[in-house]
Amino acid sequence: MKRAFAGGVRTALPFLLPNLIGFLAFTFGPLVGSLLLSFCSWDLLRSPYWVGLDNFRELLGFHRGSDGEWAATDPAFWQYLGNTFFLLLNLPVSMVGSLILAMWLNRPLRGVRFYRLVFYLPTVMAGVAVFYLWRWMLNPDEGLINAALALVHVEGPKWLTDPFWAKPAILIMSFWLSVGGGGMILYLAALQSVPRELEEAAAIDGAGPWSSFWAVTWPSVRSVTFFIATTGLIRGLQSGSEMAYVMTQGGPAGATTTLGFYVFEKAYQQFEMGYAASIAWVMFLLVFGLTWLQWRREKQGEAWS
Amino acid sequence: MKADGRHTWWWHVPLMIVGATMLLPLCFMFVTALSEPGQAIRADGGFWSLVFPRTWRWENFLEVWQRVPFLRYYANSMIVAMVVTCGQVCTSACAAFAFARLQWRGRDAIFLAYLATMMVPGAVTMIPNFISMKMIPEWLGYLLPWIDWNAIRHLGPSSDWPVLGRFVGLDSYFSLTLPGMFSAYGTFLLRQFFTTLPKELDEAAAIDGCGPWTTFYRVILPVSKPGVATLGVFTFVGAWGAFLWPLVIVNSDSLRTLPIGLQAFQGQYGTQWQLMMAAAILMLIPNVVIFLLGQRFFVSGLTAGAVKG
Numbered sequence: 167m168k169r170a171f172a173g174g175v176r177t178a179l180p181f182l183l184p185n186l187i188g189f190l191a192f193t194f195g196p197l198v199g200s201l202l203l204s205f206c207s208w209d210l211l212r213s214p215y216w217v218g219l220d221n222f223r224e225l226l227g228f229h230r231g232s233d234g235e236w237a238a239t240d241p242a243f244w245q246y247l248g249n250t251f252f253l254l255l256n257l258p259v260s261m262v263g264s265l266i267l268a269m270w271l272n273r274p275l276r277g278v279r280f281y282r283l284v285f286y287l288p289t290v291m292a293g294v295a296v297f298y299l300w301r302w303m304l305n306p307d308e309g310l311i312n313a314a315l316a317l318v319h320v321e322g323p324k325w326l327t328d329p330f331w332a333k334p335a336i337l338i339m340s341f342w343l344s345v346g347g348g349g350m351i352l353y354l355a356a357l358q359s360v361p362r363e364l365e366e367a368a369a370i371d372g373a374g375p376w377s378s379f380w381a382v383t384w385p386s387v388r389s390v391t392f393f394i395a396t397t398g399l400i401r402g403l404q405s406g407s408e409m410a411y412v413m414t415q416g417g418p419a420g421a422t423t424t425l426g427f428y429v430f431e432k433a434y435q436q437f438e439m440g441y442a443a444s445i446a447w448v449m450f451l452l453v454f455g456l457t458w459l460q461w462r463r464e465k466q467g468e469a470w471s
Numbered sequence: 472m473k474a475d476g477r478h479t480w481w482w483h484v485p486l487m488i489v490g491a492t493m494l495l496p497l498c499f500m501f502v503t504a505l506s507e508p509g510q511a512i513r514a515d516g517g518f519w520s521l522v523f524p525r526t527w528r529w530e531n532f533l534e535v536w537q538r539v540p541f542l543r544y545y546a547n548s549m550i551v552a553m554v555v556t557c558g559q560v561c562t563s564a565c566a567a568f569a570f571a572r573l574q575w576r577g578r579d580a581i582f583l584a585y586l587a588t589m590m591v592p593g594a595v596t597m598i599p600n601f602i603s604m605k606m607i608p609e610w611l612g613y614l615l616p617w618i619d620w621n622a623i624r625h626l627g628p629s630s631d632w633p634v635l636g637r638f639v640g641l642d643s644y645f646s647l648t649l650p651g652m653f654s655a656y657g658t659f660l661l662r663q664f665f666t667t668l669p670k671e672l673d674e675a676a677a678i679d680g681c682g683p684w685t686t687f688y689r690v691i692l693p694v695s696k697p698g699v700a701t702l703g704v705f706t707f708v709g710a711w712g713a714f715l716w717p718l719v720i721v722n723s724d725s726l727r728t729l730p731i732g733l734q735a736f737q738g739q740y741g742t743q744w745q746l747m748m749a750a751a752i753l754m755l756i757p758n759v760v761i762f763l764l765g766q767r768f769f770v771s772g773l774t775a776g777a778v779k780g
Binding site: 194407 | 565
């Protein structure tokens with residue numbers, strides 16, 4: 167089959183060029199640039215100088231303290247890494263929530279479009295305004311959350327200023343933000359492509375709701391699940407900087423600082439550009455590695471089924 | 472499965488509960504935006520007074536415009552979002568056309584490289600981008616030494632030309648918008664759209680004597696409206712709410728965008744929540760409007776990205 171246009175690269179190049187230049191200048195170049203920077207020390211005032219692997223050694227390294235115990239040279243990094251993964255918990259939970267909502271909406275109900283619109287509303291508004299709203303909602307004395315808890319005679323915690331409750335508070339917000347968002351829309355679209363007869367046939371064959379789910383529904387949403395999980399993981403691992411800046415400044419005691427916000431802090435508040443670049447690169451490798459693992463598992467799963 | 476919509480009203484109950492959890496925070500937002508400054512309604516009035524307004528202080532919405540240069544912030548956000556959206560849709564559509572409908576050597580390899588960069592965290596590219604934006608006036612000085620770039624750079628937003636701002640360097644519209652105009656995601660999304668179109672379209676266009684540009688502009692783009700609209704909505708909403716990049720790039724008040732400007736309401740002596748929420752509502756209006764406008768394209772647009780998995 168021949169395509170309509172001949173000319174190969176010469177035809178394609180003008181189409182490609184604007185994007186390609188931007189890609190080289192703002193993505194590929196900076197990628198290499200920040201790798202180089204991660205081997206340097208630079209405070210933006212003096213000129214940068216080469217320090218080799220020192221940044222990475224300090225970031226990931228351990229040393230034996232005076233008491234003979236091994237301790238991380240940068241304990242904050244490990245704490246923030248833990249925070250990042252903790253906040254990632256929202257991904258599986260909200261995916262299950264999205265799937266349930268989508269299955270519920272995938273019926274001949276009236277007002278499905280209305281519900282879809284309402285559930286999607288938080289996603290439309292996501293960003294700084296919603297972070298301020300939630301900071302206000304989580305206000306222990308005047309906010310909506312504790313007032314709602316008071317309805318059922320529970321005294322709410324101090325949420326964002328409490329080192330224990332700060333992370334759950336962020337999780338609740340993330341769930342509210344994401345459960346009815348793109349994931350639910352994708353699930354709904356996938357479910358709507360399943361012929362209704364299939365479910366009915368399964369029901370006639372005597373399949374209970376559980377086995378009918380695995381036999382009919384799951385195969386049809388499998389690839390969408392993979393897509394949502396992958397993009398969610400990529401996004402989740404690097405998120406949290408805007409949230410932290412607006413809601414908590416990363417506190418209390420670093421409880422809500424994610425890796426993304428750590429990079430921001432190091433780069434623009436402490437002006438350790440080289441160190442910040444090395445954190446960013448560790449983050450990149452983490453994202454890359456996990457995505458690759460997930461992708462490989464998916465391929466294996468496909469081979470088995 | 473006889474789930475007939477008319478008889479199973481109880482199917483609606485869980486949906487309504489979920490809907491209420493989505494809407495109650497927004498009610499709270501409105502109630503706060505309409506409350507008196509420093510009003511202590513909240514602690515004693517209980518839950519329902521936080522969801523149904525008891526005072527209707529519409530002046531808060533006026534005060535937002537008077538207290539800070541809110542109009543300026545609004546205009547800045549609008550300019551940035553429009554420029555970024557137009558730029559990104561143009562560059563992405565062109566590149567997507569090359570990836571989806573033209574045949575050339577190395578196409579798939581380069582496309583794979585594009586896909587891989589979607590994994591690069593914003594934090595990685597932000598630092599070098601910040602540095603290069605800072606350096607651009609100097610670099611231009613080496614390239615075109617006969618132009619006094621520093622003078623242009625320090626032209627600044629003056630009282631004579633308040634709209635102008637600096638041309639290049641940090642603290643300029645240039646650096647606010649330019650890095651946002653290129654997107655691997657947008658290219659990917661539109662490519663998915665373009666590949667689903669039948670090949671006969673190109674052939675028919677070629678028979679009618681269209682070159683690649685005419686085909687792109689007159690045939691492919693018009694048929695792909697849902698994709699272009701989806702990308703447009705996403706990009707606009709993203710650029711409208713962009714926070715970190717403007718935060719590090721902008722220094723002067725006259726270049727602040729809305730998300731940065733909101734900070735003005737959290738003063739030293741506590742946040743003025745009634746103003747903050749009023750401002751947040753004003754900021755969210757374009758999001759809702761553009762979403763409602765683009766809604767009928769939306770689902771197909773969102774799903775196209777996931778087709779390949």
